[in-house]
Amino acid sequence: MAKYVPPKQSKLGQIFDVIVLLVLIIGALRLPLLLGMAGGSKVSAPVADPTWETLKQSPAMVEKWNALGITDPASVNEMITARYDYWAFSTLELLVMIVVVIGYFVLVVRFSNVEYKEVIAEKFGDRK
Protein backbone atom coordinates (compact mmCIF):
# COMPACT_ATOMS: atom_id res chain seq x y z
CA MET A 1 0.00 0.00 0.00
CA ALA A 2 1.31 3.46 -0.90
CA LYS A 3 2.25 5.54 2.13
CA TYR A 4 -0.44 8.08 2.92
CA VAL A 5 0.93 11.61 3.30
CA PRO A 6 -1.52 13.78 5.22
CA PRO A 7 -1.97 17.39 4.17
CA LYS A 8 -0.21 19.89 6.40
CA GLN A 9 -2.79 21.80 8.38
CA SER A 10 -2.32 25.55 8.47
CA LYS A 11 -2.18 27.47 11.76
CA LEU A 12 -5.56 28.96 10.93
CA GLY A 13 -7.00 25.50 10.28
CA GLN A 14 -5.66 24.29 13.63
CA ILE A 15 -7.24 27.24 15.42
CA PHE A 16 -10.52 26.59 13.60
CA ASP A 17 -10.49 22.93 14.69
CA VAL A 18 -9.84 23.95 18.29
CA ILE A 19 -12.78 26.37 18.16
CA VAL A 20 -15.04 23.69 16.66
CA LEU A 21 -14.04 21.31 19.45
CA LEU A 22 -14.60 23.91 22.14
CA VAL A 23 -18.03 24.79 20.73
CA LEU A 24 -18.95 21.10 20.56
CA ILE A 25 -17.71 20.42 24.08
CA ILE A 26 -19.21 23.42 25.80
CA GLY A 27 -22.29 23.58 23.59
CA ALA A 28 -23.23 19.91 23.70
CA LEU A 29 -22.51 19.50 27.39
CA ARG A 30 -23.84 22.84 28.61
CA LEU A 31 -26.93 22.87 26.40
CA PRO A 32 -28.78 20.13 28.34
CA LEU A 33 -28.01 22.07 31.52
CA LEU A 34 -29.24 25.36 30.06
CA LEU A 35 -32.41 23.76 28.69
CA GLY A 36 -33.08 22.10 32.03
CA MET A 37 -32.83 18.66 30.39
CA ALA A 38 -30.06 17.46 32.68
CA GLY A 39 -30.20 16.46 36.31
CA GLY A 40 -32.38 14.23 38.41
CA SER A 41 -36.14 14.07 37.87
CA LYS A 42 -36.94 14.16 41.58
CA VAL A 43 -40.30 15.64 42.56
CA SER A 44 -41.20 17.02 46.00
CA ALA A 45 -44.58 16.43 47.61
CA PRO A 46 -44.43 18.63 50.71
CA VAL A 47 -46.94 17.94 53.46
CA ALA A 48 -49.06 20.74 54.93
CA ASP A 49 -48.03 21.98 58.41
CA PRO A 50 -45.15 19.52 58.66
CA THR A 51 -44.06 18.00 61.96
CA TRP A 52 -41.38 15.36 62.44
CA GLU A 53 -44.17 12.80 62.91
CA THR A 54 -46.01 13.70 59.68
CA LEU A 55 -42.65 13.57 57.90
CA LYS A 56 -42.27 10.02 59.27
CA GLN A 57 -39.11 10.76 61.21
CA SER A 58 -38.40 8.55 64.22
CA PRO A 59 -36.96 9.99 67.49
CA ALA A 60 -33.49 8.73 66.50
CA MET A 61 -33.77 10.51 63.14
CA VAL A 62 -34.98 13.73 64.82
CA GLU A 63 -31.98 13.56 67.15
CA LYS A 64 -29.68 13.45 64.12
CA TRP A 65 -31.50 16.29 62.33
CA ASN A 66 -31.07 18.39 65.46
CA ALA A 67 -27.39 17.47 65.67
CA LEU A 68 -27.05 18.72 62.10
CA GLY A 69 -28.46 22.05 63.25
CA ILE A 70 -31.90 21.50 61.69
CA THR A 71 -34.62 21.91 64.28
CA ASP A 72 -37.52 23.16 62.16
CA PRO A 73 -39.18 20.33 60.17
CA ALA A 74 -40.64 22.86 57.72
CA SER A 75 -37.13 23.74 56.54
CA VAL A 76 -36.54 20.16 55.31
CA ASN A 77 -40.11 19.42 54.22
CA GLU A 78 -39.19 19.41 50.52
CA MET A 79 -35.96 17.51 51.05
CA ILE A 80 -37.63 14.70 52.98
CA THR A 81 -40.65 14.34 50.70
CA ALA A 82 -38.75 14.52 47.37
CA ARG A 83 -38.89 11.23 45.45
CA TYR A 84 -37.98 9.83 42.02
CA ASP A 85 -40.76 8.12 40.14
CA TYR A 86 -38.76 5.33 38.54
CA TRP A 87 -41.79 3.66 36.98
CA ALA A 88 -42.83 6.82 35.12
CA PHE A 89 -40.54 6.21 32.13
CA SER A 90 -42.00 4.96 28.89
CA THR A 91 -40.85 1.85 27.08
CA LEU A 92 -40.21 4.03 24.03
CA GLU A 93 -37.73 6.19 26.00
CA LEU A 94 -35.93 3.07 27.17
CA LEU A 95 -35.78 1.68 23.63
CA VAL A 96 -34.42 5.01 22.34
CA MET A 97 -31.67 4.87 24.96
CA ILE A 98 -30.76 1.28 24.08
CA VAL A 99 -30.70 2.03 20.34
CA VAL A 100 -28.62 5.21 20.81
CA VAL A 101 -26.00 3.54 23.04
CA ILE A 102 -25.67 0.34 20.99
CA GLY A 103 -25.84 2.30 17.72
CA TYR A 104 -23.07 4.57 18.92
CA PHE A 105 -20.71 1.69 19.73
CA VAL A 106 -21.53 -0.12 16.47
CA LEU A 107 -20.79 3.08 14.53
CA VAL A 108 -17.49 3.69 16.32
CA VAL A 109 -16.25 0.09 16.06
CA ARG A 110 -17.17 -0.19 12.35
CA PHE A 111 -15.60 3.14 11.32
CA SER A 112 -12.58 2.31 13.47
CA ASN A 113 -12.18 -1.01 11.69
CA VAL A 114 -12.16 0.71 8.30
CA GLU A 115 -9.42 3.08 9.49
CA TYR A 116 -7.55 0.27 11.27
CA LYS A 117 -7.28 -1.81 8.09
CA GLU A 118 -5.45 1.10 6.40
CA VAL A 119 -3.11 1.46 9.38
CA ILE A 120 -2.19 -2.23 9.36
CA ALA A 121 -1.85 -2.38 5.57
CA GLU A 122 0.57 0.57 5.59
CA LYS A 123 2.50 -0.63 8.63
CA PHE A 124 2.87 -4.30 7.67
CA GLY A 125 2.28 -4.12 3.91
CA ASP A 126 -0.59 -5.56 1.90
CA ARG A 127 -1.49 -9.19 2.58
CA LYS A 128 -0.02 -11.58 0.05
Added chain:
Amino acid sequence: MAKASQAAAPAVEKISLLRVLGPAHVWALGVGIVLVGEYMGWNFGVGKGGAYAALIACWFAGLLYTCVAMIDSEVTSTVAAAGGQFTQAKHIVGPLMAFNVGLYLVFAYTMLEAGNAITIGFLVDTVANMAGHSGIDQRPFIILSIMFLAWLNYRGVLATLNFNLVITAIAFIAVILLFFGVAPWSADSPLKHADLMAGDAALPYGWIGVVAAMHFGLWYYLGIEGTTQAAEEVRSPARALPFGTMAGIITLLIAATLTWYVCAGLMPWEYLGQAGVPLFDAGRLSGSTTLMVLLGIGTLFSTLASANGCINDASRAWFGMGRDHYLPAWFGAVHPKFRTPYRSIIFLVPVALVFALGAPLDQVITFSILSGLLEYTFMPINVILFRKKWPLDTIKRGYVHPFHPLPALVLLALCAVTYFAVFLGYGTQLIAMVGFYIVVSLWFHFWRYRFVKRGDQFTMPWPRPRGY
Protein backbone atom coordinates in the same frame (compact mmCIF):
# COMPACT_ATOMS: atom_id res chain seq x y z
CA MET B 1 8.23 5.03 23.01
CA ALA B 2 10.40 8.09 22.98
CA LYS B 3 11.68 6.99 19.58
CA ALA B 4 8.19 6.45 18.27
CA SER B 5 7.02 9.80 19.49
CA GLN B 6 9.96 11.50 17.89
CA ALA B 7 9.20 9.82 14.59
CA ALA B 8 5.65 11.08 14.60
CA ALA B 9 6.27 14.58 15.85
CA PRO B 10 7.81 17.81 14.69
CA ALA B 11 11.11 19.13 16.00
CA VAL B 12 9.62 21.03 18.90
CA GLU B 13 8.37 17.76 20.44
CA LYS B 14 11.72 15.92 20.57
CA ILE B 15 11.76 15.99 24.33
CA SER B 16 10.25 12.98 26.07
CA LEU B 17 8.44 12.79 29.40
CA LEU B 18 10.62 11.96 32.43
CA ARG B 19 10.64 8.39 33.86
CA VAL B 20 10.75 9.18 37.56
CA LEU B 21 7.72 7.48 39.15
CA GLY B 22 7.49 4.30 41.25
CA PRO B 23 4.58 2.03 42.40
CA ALA B 24 3.76 4.34 45.34
CA HIS B 25 3.23 7.23 42.92
CA VAL B 26 0.98 5.02 40.78
CA TRP B 27 -1.03 4.17 43.92
CA ALA B 28 -1.14 7.87 44.85
CA LEU B 29 -2.26 8.86 41.36
CA GLY B 30 -5.07 6.26 41.29
CA VAL B 31 -6.27 6.57 44.89
CA GLY B 32 -5.62 10.31 44.94
CA ILE B 33 -8.06 10.87 42.09
CA VAL B 34 -10.68 8.54 43.50
CA LEU B 35 -10.61 8.90 47.28
CA VAL B 36 -12.65 12.08 46.94
CA GLY B 37 -15.48 9.76 45.85
CA GLU B 38 -15.68 8.75 49.51
CA TYR B 39 -15.72 12.37 50.66
CA MET B 40 -18.49 13.51 48.29
CA GLY B 41 -20.74 12.24 45.52
CA TRP B 42 -21.19 8.54 46.48
CA ASN B 43 -24.01 9.59 48.78
CA PHE B 44 -26.23 10.69 45.87
CA GLY B 45 -26.67 6.91 45.48
CA VAL B 46 -28.36 6.97 48.89
CA GLY B 47 -30.72 9.59 47.46
CA LYS B 48 -31.50 7.32 44.51
CA GLY B 49 -32.21 4.15 46.46
CA GLY B 50 -31.61 4.47 50.21
CA ALA B 51 -28.62 3.50 52.35
CA TYR B 52 -28.76 -0.29 51.79
CA ALA B 53 -29.06 0.29 48.05
CA ALA B 54 -25.92 2.46 48.14
CA LEU B 55 -24.03 -0.32 49.96
CA ILE B 56 -25.10 -2.99 47.49
CA ALA B 57 -24.19 -0.60 44.65
CA CYS B 58 -20.81 -0.01 46.30
CA TRP B 59 -20.03 -3.74 46.21
CA PHE B 60 -21.31 -4.31 42.67
CA ALA B 61 -19.36 -1.27 41.52
CA GLY B 62 -16.35 -2.78 43.34
CA LEU B 63 -16.83 -5.92 41.25
CA LEU B 64 -17.06 -3.77 38.10
CA TYR B 65 -13.80 -2.03 38.95
CA THR B 66 -12.07 -5.29 39.85
CA CYS B 67 -12.85 -6.42 36.29
CA VAL B 68 -11.61 -3.04 35.00
CA ALA B 69 -8.36 -3.36 36.97
CA MET B 70 -7.76 -6.96 35.83
CA ILE B 71 -8.39 -6.19 32.16
CA ASP B 72 -6.59 -2.89 32.21
CA SER B 73 -3.53 -4.28 33.97
CA GLU B 74 -2.99 -6.90 31.26
CA VAL B 75 -3.32 -4.47 28.38
CA THR B 76 -1.39 -1.69 30.12
CA SER B 77 1.49 -3.95 31.11
CA THR B 78 1.91 -4.51 27.35
CA VAL B 79 0.98 -1.06 25.99
CA ALA B 80 2.99 1.09 28.41
CA ALA B 81 2.65 4.50 26.79
CA ALA B 82 1.33 7.93 27.71
CA GLY B 83 -2.35 8.29 26.95
CA GLY B 84 -3.16 4.94 28.60
CA GLN B 85 -6.40 3.54 27.20
CA PHE B 86 -6.20 5.97 24.27
CA THR B 87 -2.98 4.34 23.08
CA GLN B 88 -4.44 0.89 23.74
CA ALA B 89 -7.50 1.65 21.60
CA LYS B 90 -5.32 2.99 18.79
CA HIS B 91 -3.35 -0.26 18.58
CA ILE B 92 -6.18 -2.69 19.24
CA VAL B 93 -9.53 -1.33 17.97
CA GLY B 94 -8.72 1.56 15.64
CA PRO B 95 -8.27 5.34 15.37
CA LEU B 96 -11.89 6.47 15.83
CA MET B 97 -12.26 4.35 18.97
CA ALA B 98 -8.99 5.84 20.21
CA PHE B 99 -10.27 9.36 19.58
CA ASN B 100 -13.44 8.58 21.55
CA VAL B 101 -11.51 6.95 24.38
CA GLY B 102 -9.26 10.00 24.57
CA LEU B 103 -12.33 12.19 24.92
CA TYR B 104 -13.87 9.87 27.56
CA LEU B 105 -10.71 10.25 29.60
CA VAL B 106 -10.51 13.99 29.18
CA PHE B 107 -14.16 14.56 30.10
CA ALA B 108 -14.34 12.03 32.92
CA TYR B 109 -11.33 13.73 34.53
CA THR B 110 -12.15 17.32 33.66
CA MET B 111 -15.70 16.99 34.99
CA LEU B 112 -14.36 15.29 38.11
CA GLU B 113 -11.91 18.16 38.50
CA ALA B 114 -14.83 20.60 38.19
CA GLY B 115 -16.77 18.59 40.79
CA ASN B 116 -13.79 18.76 43.14
CA ALA B 117 -13.55 22.51 42.76
CA ILE B 118 -17.30 22.88 43.47
CA THR B 119 -16.82 20.81 46.65
CA ILE B 120 -13.92 23.01 47.79
CA GLY B 121 -16.16 26.05 47.38
CA PHE B 122 -18.99 24.30 49.25
CA LEU B 123 -16.67 23.25 52.08
CA VAL B 124 -15.36 26.79 52.50
CA ASP B 125 -18.96 28.05 52.55
CA THR B 126 -19.99 25.43 55.16
CA VAL B 127 -17.05 26.24 57.43
CA ALA B 128 -17.71 29.98 57.02
CA ASN B 129 -21.37 29.46 57.97
CA MET B 130 -20.33 27.51 61.06
CA ALA B 131 -18.06 30.42 61.98
CA GLY B 132 -20.94 32.87 61.56
CA HIS B 133 -20.01 34.28 58.13
CA SER B 134 -22.90 33.42 55.86
CA GLY B 135 -23.27 34.09 52.15
CA ILE B 136 -19.61 34.16 51.09
CA ASP B 137 -18.81 34.01 47.38
CA GLN B 138 -17.52 30.50 46.56
CA ARG B 139 -16.24 31.37 43.09
CA PRO B 140 -12.81 32.78 44.03
CA PHE B 141 -12.01 29.55 45.91
CA ILE B 142 -13.09 27.44 42.94
CA ILE B 143 -10.97 29.45 40.50
CA LEU B 144 -7.99 29.60 42.84
CA SER B 145 -7.92 25.84 43.45
CA ILE B 146 -8.05 24.98 39.73
CA MET B 147 -5.43 27.60 38.82
CA PHE B 148 -3.06 26.55 41.62
CA LEU B 149 -3.21 22.86 40.70
CA ALA B 150 -2.79 23.61 36.99
CA TRP B 151 0.33 25.61 37.87
CA LEU B 152 1.64 22.71 39.98
CA ASN B 153 1.09 20.32 37.07
CA TYR B 154 2.75 22.75 34.69
CA ARG B 155 5.86 22.76 36.90
CA GLY B 156 6.51 19.00 36.94
CA VAL B 157 5.09 15.53 37.42
CA LEU B 158 7.29 14.37 40.31
CA ALA B 159 6.45 17.33 42.54
CA THR B 160 2.78 16.97 41.58
CA LEU B 161 2.58 13.29 42.52
CA ASN B 162 4.71 13.66 45.66
CA PHE B 163 2.17 16.30 46.73
CA ASN B 164 -0.61 13.82 45.94
CA LEU B 165 1.07 11.00 47.86
CA VAL B 166 1.16 13.02 51.08
CA ILE B 167 -2.34 14.56 50.95
CA THR B 168 -3.94 11.29 49.78
CA ALA B 169 -2.38 9.40 52.69
CA ILE B 170 -3.69 12.02 55.15
CA ALA B 171 -7.21 11.88 53.65
CA PHE B 172 -7.22 8.05 53.82
CA ILE B 173 -5.99 8.01 57.43
CA ALA B 174 -8.77 10.51 58.33
CA VAL B 175 -11.41 7.97 57.17
CA ILE B 176 -9.79 5.21 59.27
CA LEU B 177 -9.57 7.50 62.33
CA LEU B 178 -13.23 8.47 61.93
CA PHE B 179 -14.19 4.78 62.02
CA PHE B 180 -12.21 4.23 65.23
CA GLY B 181 -13.42 7.57 66.62
CA VAL B 182 -17.11 6.59 66.44
CA ALA B 183 -16.22 3.24 68.11
CA PRO B 184 -18.92 0.99 66.56
CA TRP B 185 -18.21 -1.69 69.20
CA SER B 186 -19.02 0.66 72.10
CA ALA B 187 -22.48 1.08 73.69
CA ASP B 188 -21.95 4.87 73.59
CA SER B 189 -21.33 4.93 69.85
CA PRO B 190 -23.31 7.63 68.00
CA LEU B 191 -23.99 5.14 65.17
CA LYS B 192 -27.71 4.26 64.97
CA HIS B 193 -28.02 1.96 61.95
CA ALA B 194 -31.01 0.03 63.27
CA ASP B 195 -33.00 3.20 64.02
CA LEU B 196 -32.06 5.15 60.89
CA MET B 197 -32.63 2.29 58.47
CA ALA B 198 -35.84 0.81 59.83
CA GLY B 199 -39.15 0.49 57.95
CA ASP B 200 -39.46 2.57 54.77
CA ALA B 201 -35.96 3.96 55.28
CA ALA B 202 -34.43 0.53 54.57
CA LEU B 203 -35.18 0.43 50.85
CA PRO B 204 -37.41 3.46 50.13
CA TYR B 205 -37.78 2.58 46.43
CA GLY B 206 -37.66 -1.20 46.77
CA TRP B 207 -35.23 -3.20 44.64
CA ILE B 208 -35.40 -0.87 41.65
CA GLY B 209 -33.71 1.68 43.94
CA VAL B 210 -30.75 -0.71 44.23
CA VAL B 211 -30.38 -0.70 40.45
CA ALA B 212 -30.79 3.09 40.34
CA ALA B 213 -28.08 3.51 42.99
CA MET B 214 -25.53 1.84 40.67
CA HIS B 215 -25.37 5.22 38.89
CA PHE B 216 -23.49 6.82 41.79
CA GLY B 217 -21.99 3.51 42.94
CA LEU B 218 -19.35 4.08 40.29
CA TRP B 219 -18.34 7.25 42.06
CA TYR B 220 -16.66 5.28 44.87
CA TYR B 221 -13.97 4.18 42.39
CA LEU B 222 -14.24 6.32 39.24
CA GLY B 223 -10.83 7.25 37.90
CA ILE B 224 -8.72 4.38 39.30
CA GLU B 225 -7.97 3.35 35.72
CA GLY B 226 -6.12 6.67 35.43
CA THR B 227 -2.99 4.99 36.75
CA THR B 228 -2.19 4.01 33.17
CA GLN B 229 -1.89 7.64 32.13
CA ALA B 230 1.50 7.75 33.83
CA ALA B 231 2.83 4.77 31.85
CA GLU B 232 5.50 6.77 30.07
CA GLU B 233 6.68 8.39 33.28
CA VAL B 234 6.96 5.20 35.40
CA ARG B 235 10.38 3.59 35.81
CA SER B 236 9.09 0.01 35.50
CA PRO B 237 5.61 0.05 33.94
CA ALA B 238 5.08 -3.72 33.68
CA ARG B 239 5.58 -4.10 37.45
CA ALA B 240 4.49 -0.79 38.91
CA LEU B 241 1.23 -0.28 37.00
CA PRO B 242 -0.56 -3.58 37.90
CA PHE B 243 0.80 -3.42 41.46
CA GLY B 244 -0.19 0.22 42.03
CA THR B 245 -3.63 -0.28 40.44
CA MET B 246 -4.52 -3.43 42.40
CA ALA B 247 -3.30 -1.87 45.67
CA GLY B 248 -5.44 1.16 44.82
CA ILE B 249 -8.62 -0.93 44.32
CA ILE B 250 -8.05 -2.68 47.69
CA THR B 251 -7.55 0.67 49.41
CA LEU B 252 -10.74 2.03 47.87
CA LEU B 253 -12.85 -1.02 48.77
CA ILE B 254 -11.82 -0.57 52.41
CA ALA B 255 -12.39 3.19 52.40
CA ALA B 256 -15.75 2.91 50.59
CA THR B 257 -17.17 0.33 52.99
CA LEU B 258 -16.00 2.24 56.08
CA THR B 259 -17.40 5.48 54.69
CA TRP B 260 -20.80 3.96 54.01
CA TYR B 261 -20.88 2.31 57.45
CA VAL B 262 -20.11 5.47 59.40
CA CYS B 263 -22.28 7.86 57.35
CA ALA B 264 -25.33 5.56 57.17
CA GLY B 265 -25.21 5.21 60.94
CA LEU B 266 -25.03 8.94 61.57
CA MET B 267 -27.47 10.62 59.14
CA PRO B 268 -31.08 10.09 58.02
CA TRP B 269 -31.02 8.84 54.41
CA GLU B 270 -32.96 11.87 53.13
CA TYR B 271 -30.19 14.18 54.37
CA LEU B 272 -27.31 11.90 53.42
CA GLY B 273 -28.74 11.47 49.90
CA GLN B 274 -28.19 15.13 49.04
CA ALA B 275 -25.30 16.17 51.35
CA GLY B 276 -22.47 18.14 49.71
CA VAL B 277 -19.74 17.02 52.14
CA PRO B 278 -21.03 13.84 53.87
CA LEU B 279 -17.80 12.79 55.62
CA PHE B 280 -17.34 16.28 57.02
CA ASP B 281 -20.95 16.07 58.27
CA ALA B 282 -20.10 12.68 59.80
CA GLY B 283 -17.18 14.35 61.58
CA ARG B 284 -19.56 17.00 62.92
CA LEU B 285 -21.99 14.33 64.16
CA SER B 286 -19.27 12.23 65.78
CA GLY B 287 -19.27 14.61 68.75
CA SER B 288 -15.52 15.16 68.49
CA THR B 289 -14.16 18.55 67.42
CA THR B 290 -10.83 16.92 66.53
CA LEU B 291 -12.58 14.50 64.17
CA MET B 292 -14.63 17.31 62.64
CA VAL B 293 -11.46 19.32 61.90
CA LEU B 294 -9.67 16.21 60.65
CA LEU B 295 -12.52 15.31 58.27
CA GLY B 296 -12.68 18.93 57.09
CA ILE B 297 -8.97 18.73 56.28
CA GLY B 298 -9.51 15.29 54.74
CA THR B 299 -12.26 16.69 52.49
CA LEU B 300 -10.05 19.56 51.40
CA PHE B 301 -7.03 17.30 50.79
CA SER B 302 -9.00 14.63 48.96
CA THR B 303 -10.55 17.18 46.61
CA LEU B 304 -7.17 18.80 45.97
CA ALA B 305 -5.50 15.41 45.38
CA SER B 306 -8.27 14.37 43.05
CA ALA B 307 -8.30 17.58 41.06
CA ASN B 308 -4.53 17.41 40.88
CA GLY B 309 -4.55 13.86 39.51
CA CYS B 310 -7.37 14.75 37.12
CA ILE B 311 -5.39 17.61 35.59
CA ASN B 312 -2.42 15.23 35.27
CA ASP B 313 -4.47 12.52 33.53
CA ALA B 314 -6.69 14.69 31.33
CA SER B 315 -3.70 16.64 30.04
CA ARG B 316 -1.79 13.40 29.21
CA ALA B 317 -4.76 12.11 27.23
CA TRP B 318 -5.15 15.45 25.39
CA PHE B 319 -1.38 15.54 24.80
CA GLY B 320 -1.42 11.99 23.40
CA MET B 321 -4.14 12.95 20.91
CA GLY B 322 -2.28 16.09 19.89
CA ARG B 323 0.96 14.19 19.38
CA ASP B 324 -0.82 11.82 16.99
CA HIS B 325 -2.54 14.73 15.19
CA TYR B 326 -5.99 13.49 16.28
CA LEU B 327 -6.15 17.03 17.62
CA PRO B 328 -4.11 20.01 16.36
CA ALA B 329 -0.43 19.09 16.71
CA TRP B 330 0.17 22.20 18.81
CA PHE B 331 -1.12 20.27 21.84
CA GLY B 332 1.54 17.58 21.44
CA ALA B 333 4.37 19.72 22.79
CA VAL B 334 6.43 19.03 25.92
CA HIS B 335 7.74 21.92 28.01
CA PRO B 336 11.49 22.34 27.30
CA LYS B 337 12.35 22.83 30.98
CA PHE B 338 9.66 21.13 33.08
CA ARG B 339 9.07 18.26 30.61
CA THR B 340 5.28 18.42 31.04
CA PRO B 341 2.49 18.64 28.41
CA TYR B 342 2.05 22.29 29.31
CA ARG B 343 -0.16 23.44 26.45
CA SER B 344 -2.71 20.69 27.15
CA ILE B 345 -2.66 21.59 30.85
CA ILE B 346 -3.39 25.24 30.11
CA PHE B 347 -6.06 24.53 27.46
CA LEU B 348 -8.18 22.39 29.80
CA VAL B 349 -8.26 24.99 32.60
CA PRO B 350 -11.10 27.11 31.11
CA VAL B 351 -13.09 23.99 30.20
CA ALA B 352 -13.00 22.90 33.86
CA LEU B 353 -13.88 26.40 35.01
CA VAL B 354 -16.91 26.67 32.71
CA PHE B 355 -18.47 23.66 34.41
CA ALA B 356 -17.21 24.31 37.95
CA LEU B 357 -18.70 27.80 37.94
CA GLY B 358 -22.00 27.10 36.25
CA ALA B 359 -23.38 23.62 36.93
CA PRO B 360 -24.81 21.75 39.95
CA LEU B 361 -22.60 19.11 41.54
CA ASP B 362 -24.79 16.07 40.82
CA GLN B 363 -24.97 16.96 37.13
CA VAL B 364 -21.23 17.56 36.80
CA ILE B 365 -20.67 14.21 38.53
CA THR B 366 -23.13 12.54 36.14
CA PHE B 367 -21.19 13.88 33.13
CA SER B 368 -18.03 12.43 34.62
CA ILE B 369 -19.69 9.08 35.41
CA LEU B 370 -21.14 8.82 31.91
CA SER B 371 -17.76 9.36 30.26
CA GLY B 372 -16.30 6.77 32.64
CA LEU B 373 -19.12 4.36 31.85
CA LEU B 374 -18.54 4.67 28.11
CA GLU B 375 -14.87 3.96 28.74
CA TYR B 376 -15.65 0.83 30.79
CA THR B 377 -17.91 -0.38 27.97
CA PHE B 378 -14.96 -0.01 25.60
CA MET B 379 -12.69 -2.14 27.83
CA PRO B 380 -14.37 -5.54 27.26
CA ILE B 381 -14.39 -4.85 23.50
CA ASN B 382 -10.73 -3.90 23.77
CA VAL B 383 -9.52 -6.96 25.68
CA ILE B 384 -11.55 -9.44 23.60
CA LEU B 385 -10.05 -7.99 20.41
CA PHE B 386 -6.59 -7.88 22.03
CA ARG B 387 -6.69 -11.62 22.83
CA LYS B 388 -8.15 -12.37 19.38
CA LYS B 389 -5.62 -10.33 17.40
CA TRP B 390 -2.64 -11.24 19.57
CA PRO B 391 -3.21 -14.55 21.42
CA LEU B 392 -1.10 -15.19 24.53
CA ASP B 393 1.67 -16.99 22.64
CA THR B 394 2.26 -14.12 20.20
CA ILE B 395 3.34 -11.26 22.47
CA LYS B 396 4.69 -11.20 26.01
CA ARG B 397 2.47 -9.59 28.62
CA GLY B 398 3.74 -8.18 31.93
CA TYR B 399 0.54 -9.51 33.51
CA VAL B 400 -2.07 -12.00 32.21
CA HIS B 401 -5.52 -11.67 33.79
CA PRO B 402 -7.21 -14.98 34.68
CA PHE B 403 -10.56 -16.48 33.57
CA HIS B 404 -10.75 -14.61 30.25
CA PRO B 405 -13.39 -13.80 28.91
CA LEU B 406 -15.38 -13.97 32.17
CA PRO B 407 -14.19 -10.59 33.57
CA ALA B 408 -14.98 -8.94 30.21
CA LEU B 409 -18.50 -10.38 30.12
CA VAL B 410 -19.19 -9.50 33.77
CA LEU B 411 -17.95 -5.97 33.10
CA LEU B 412 -20.20 -5.66 30.05
CA ALA B 413 -23.23 -6.88 32.03
CA LEU B 414 -22.53 -4.46 34.90
CA CYS B 415 -22.14 -1.60 32.42
CA ALA B 416 -25.56 -2.45 30.94
CA VAL B 417 -27.11 -2.33 34.43
CA THR B 418 -25.42 1.02 35.08
CA TYR B 419 -26.74 2.54 31.83
CA PHE B 420 -30.21 1.60 33.02
CA ALA B 421 -29.40 3.06 36.46
CA VAL B 422 -28.39 6.39 34.90
CA PHE B 423 -31.48 6.26 32.69
CA LEU B 424 -33.60 6.11 35.87
CA GLY B 425 -33.74 9.79 36.73
CA TYR B 426 -31.04 11.15 34.38
CA GLY B 427 -32.15 9.73 31.00
CA THR B 428 -32.03 12.95 28.98
CA GLN B 429 -28.51 13.71 30.21
CA LEU B 430 -27.43 10.24 29.06
CA ILE B 431 -28.91 10.70 25.58
CA ALA B 432 -27.37 14.22 25.28
CA MET B 433 -23.93 12.92 26.22
CA VAL B 434 -24.01 9.99 23.78
CA GLY B 435 -25.38 12.37 21.13
CA PHE B 436 -22.31 14.55 21.67
CA TYR B 437 -19.98 11.58 21.15
CA ILE B 438 -21.81 10.60 17.95
CA VAL B 439 -21.40 14.13 16.53
CA VAL B 440 -17.68 14.37 17.37
CA SER B 441 -17.13 10.85 15.99
CA LEU B 442 -18.58 11.90 12.63
CA TRP B 443 -16.47 15.09 12.73
CA PHE B 444 -13.34 13.00 13.35
CA HIS B 445 -14.02 10.30 10.76
CA PHE B 446 -15.07 12.60 7.93
CA TRP B 447 -12.83 15.60 8.62
CA ARG B 448 -10.12 15.41 11.21
CA TYR B 449 -8.69 11.99 10.33
CA ARG B 450 -7.29 13.29 7.03
CA PHE B 451 -4.49 14.98 9.01
CA VAL B 452 -3.42 11.74 10.66
CA LYS B 453 -0.63 9.53 9.33
CA ARG B 454 -1.74 5.94 8.85
CA GLY B 455 0.95 3.33 9.50
CA ASP B 456 2.92 5.60 11.84
CA GLN B 457 0.13 5.39 14.42
CA PHE B 458 1.13 1.82 15.13
CA THR B 459 4.22 2.19 17.32
CA MET B 460 4.31 -1.06 19.34
CA PRO B 461 6.88 -3.71 18.31
CA TRP B 462 4.16 -6.31 17.80
CA PRO B 463 3.60 -8.75 14.92
CA ARG B 464 0.78 -8.26 12.42
CA PRO B 465 -2.60 -8.74 14.13
CA ARG B 466 -4.40 -11.96 13.25
CA GLY B 467 -7.15 -11.54 10.69
CA TYR B 468 -5.68 -8.37 9.12
